[in-house]
Amino acid sequence: MRTTFDKMMYIFIAIYLSVWIVNGCRVGFYGDHCNILCPSHCAGNVCDNVTGTCFNCTDGWTGSVCISPCPINTYGRDCRMVCRGHCKHGCNHVTGTCDNGCDDGWQGKDCTKECAPGTYGGECNTTCGHCRAGGRCFHIDGRCPNGCDPGFEGKRCDDVCAVGHYGDGCSRQCNATTSCDHVTGICCGIPNTCSTQHCKFGGGLVAGLSVSFVVSVIVNAALSYKIFMVYCRE
Structure with a gap:
């Protein structure tokens, strides 16, 4: 009489042999002698037993043999997810995180928040110029949309x-x-x-020099007149 263990072993062997027969190779291998590993990013490590092409790819990969990462700004299963924020150089093609930081003017874990008022640029660490009436500058390049305070000029109002x-x-x-x-x-x-x-x-x-000059002329004229009058009396 077969034990429970014997029955389980029989089922396991039957499944193993069916996979071998149907696919021609063990899971994870392909080729004439079933000795070539399937591409590493085939979902479930399953590929065509003859050509080695993948039936599906793991998250973040695409192509017939799943060796190409998702196009920029996409990620996940079949590359169907779009990056959420303004990731610099695109998001991680597998997880969607912003591994390289944010584009200029953005901040936060997923780069969806604009720079705080009064700041702009890379990592939001540059202070806005003298925008009119204390107005906000553009969070990406620091431009002052409403012009500059008196005494300043330039697109960012940082030049006197x-x-x-x-x-x-x-x-x-x-x-x-x-x-x-x-x-x-x-x-x-x-x-x-x-x-x-x-x-x-x-x-x-x-103005000071002009006044001094006029005073000097008047004084010299008065002295000259006085000398002239003294001379005439003699």
Whole structure:
């Protein structure tokens, strides 16, 4: 009388032989002598016993013999999943994670969050420039969509006005002979110092020189007149 163990062994041998006969080779092998391993990414390690082509691929792989990773920005079974976030160089073709970090302007585990307000760029570690009225810059490249605060220019508003210009859009000009504060236009006639007036009529040092010159002319004229009168009396 057969024991339970004998029955189980009989079933196992029957299944093993049926696989061998139907497929011609043991699972995981193919070829004329069934001595060639199936491609490593065949699902279940099963391939055609003659050609070695895979019936299905493991997650993240594609092709007849499953040696090609999923196309960029896709992953998973049959490469049917689309990467969720803005992964740099695409997501992991098997798991969908962002192994190489995020594209510029994005953050978070799956790179689905924009940079926090006031920051932009790679890893969101660059501070925005002087965007108008404290406005946000574009989280990817730092552009200021609404323009710059007075005294600044450039697409990211991180450049001060050129020398001789100031104010909104750097459109106002200082006096030609002086420099001025790039925001307020306060004159800087003497290097590294500013007066309290905007650059009008020469401003700062130039205005001072003009007054001195006029005073000097008046004093010299008065002295000349006095000398002339003394000479005439004699």
